[in-house]
Amino acid sequence: MKTQLELAREGVITAQMEQVARDEGKDAELIRELVALGEIVIPVNHNRPNQKVVGIGTGLRTKVNASIGTSSDIKDIELEKRKARIAEEEQADTLMELSTGGDLDLVRREVLATVNLPVGNVPLYQAFSEASRKYHNPNKLDPEYLFELIERQLEDGISFMAIHCGINRYSIERLRRQGYRYGGLVSKGGTFMVSWMEYHDRENPLYEQFDRVCELMKKYDAVLSLGNGIRAGAIHDSHDRAQMAEMITNCELAEIGREMGCQMMVEGPGHVPLDEIEGNIMLEKRMSGNAPYYVLGPLPADSGAGYDHITAAIGAANSARYGADLICYITPAEHLALPNEQDVREGIRATRLAARIGDIARDPSMREREKQVAIARRDTRWEKQMELLMFPEEARRIRRDRTPENQRTCTMCGDFCAMERGISLFARDIRGDKRGCSGCSGKK
Template sequence: MTPTLIQGVHKGKVSSAVNSIAASEGFSPEYVQECIGSGSIVIMQRDGHYTGIGKGLRTKINVNLGTSSSKVCLDDEIKKAQIAEKFGADTISDLSMGGDIDRIRKTIFSSTSLPITTVPVYQTVSEIGLKKMTADDILETVRSHAEEGMSSLVIHTVTSAMLAQIRKRKRILGVVSKGGSITSAFMAINECENPFIEHFDTILHICQDHDIVLSLGNTARSGCINDQRDMLQRMEEKNNVYLAEKAHAAGVQVIIEGAGGHIRLDRIAPMIRRYKKMADFPLFVAGPLPTDIGVGYDHIAGCAGASTASAAGADYLCYITPAEHLGLPTVDAVKEGLIAFRIAAHIGDTVKSGVMAEDRSVAMLRSVLDREGQVRCAIDPERASSLSDGEPECTMCGDFCAIKIIQELQ
């Protein structure tokens, strides 16, 4: 059997993936190797395309797309995948739950070169049903996705003890994780342990065979800022760290999802730091949203929360679109959400990594009133150009431009 990336590193092998990430992120191959060996960096691989996530690396952005049980338009999902790649997403998650899911996934896969993540239980429950599906059905979907070349798979690791906490209904919004709620309901209906935990070794073997990054889902994330950190979250943190260590020991790269959902702003950084103190595995954060009133503008609220999370040490952000809580996002909404979270990631990187060269370039161009140069350096040049009034100079201040006034004074 071909060794996994971790197993290769432990044997002293410097792979093309390691060299690629070292070159693109500005680190030595030895640093990247050391971090892969400790589990603090993972590399998603797809046909020679590598995305490094973790310690010291640029904060990465994931774009969710895919059909729902009530809205299926393959053309839209293809466009979303293309927009995601064009505007700088690092990975894509296909969360399709409606239509011909196999065909949709394969079409999205062929429409982009980015690494693709899936949540296999979504397809299982969509096609077989919550009351009819079995643990074998779930494992078969996991195996099928792995064989198709997915770069990462998500499982939710709810335990029986966590399920008991969920049933106490102490939160305003109980479990807002779709995968977590499906897994919990499966356990309750069948009066069984979580199949992802019961068959964890089998899942690790599948991930080993295909060198897939295993992502441990965030079932316990809060659904509103009034639902504070609780016993359910503490139990999930401890359980996910334990399973991550087991996966890493088996040579499987692993990411922990946590500190996502809705969290009051002042609580975000302490929560991120708590996770990073517990374990050095890459931390994947959905959002977080620091307010519940931004409906229709949740990508903006999410940018505020995500920049705080990134600055505090989050390695990987899952974007939020303006359609969050409202409906399946349009192509335009996907772009808006992605740009907002690219800004958030960059803000975080200026703090945790001191990455400010791009900001300095824009500032220097601004200091000489080079508006076209600023537009070229913008994160979205098309958008910046469209807001320039079509005039040769900025029309905000006219004759009373502060920069001009001070230049003349000097």
């Protein structure tokens, strides 16, 4: 079976491309052209045909990923399934299953059976976890087993994989020559691959056999997301030589993978000061030929633990504004603990809101909904306002718990409602599209 990329190059508009066009309000031929260029990817492993179709890339709404998964401390499959359902309920676009504890094949298959979202993972997590259990030393991982595991996960229906192909001996040497880092290494998969390379004094097999990785991904039409294993985990490490060495390599590999007919994404940081986010995205787009960019956060400060979903939302809004295509959420538990169900919910909401803020800054056509919210709020049409909000149930809960005496106002202003007074002064002057729906001014 040919990949979405190969079919697009042949001029074929697939059912998945048509679905993306409908969802995004775009022309299907435009979607095909951008898929053919590698600027849009559609993660659609054909072993899981009923999953939700999601387009990621140029000109599309910025997508949000939620990550779940067990750890060596907490191995509760039912908890992860509940978190997966919450991710779908809260309208995440994709889900990553990142388990490292328990029966990893079972966890993955249970999660895949629980949701319809495209599901991604990081193969190195399971590979090193199993090597550690079997040999009591993750460095004894057999590279051949790693490739077998990648295919097993693809057979189960994984639609995109973060694979750390861009770590090589050159990028590790940059770490040494620059005196390591303030924030160290923060990628589990990346750090264990560096450890494996140092232990064996060998090159990364995923880099050496990159064509083999691509062939496996092509076989299932899964998206290869080039993992950011040497990403900065502190703003003082942002764009250091090690990070940039890996980024350059990943951008080159994205081009090679596309030439082979494989759908490709590039992953980015990490921790990035706010003033460097635009430059980071520009570099990835320029060096990769506009490959979709999947950013992790990013976090523009290191001191927000406990509220890092807010820290990351600030970075995410800027990332969406400047052209990031998929943003991985950060939860309040980041840097502190395995996220619980409420953490997942809060992380997705914060990231969805941030992505929308970035989108309406980048694309003025996305601002119409904001206008309608404003008009409904001005006219104290509370139910209409609720219908237009991103989180209507939460808004209704707050208003219900603090019911005002005058149902047309709220308990913030009560008798001193600015909206009510403004309408009384200017109702006759409202004209054009400021009228909203005809005759609605002043109604509940």
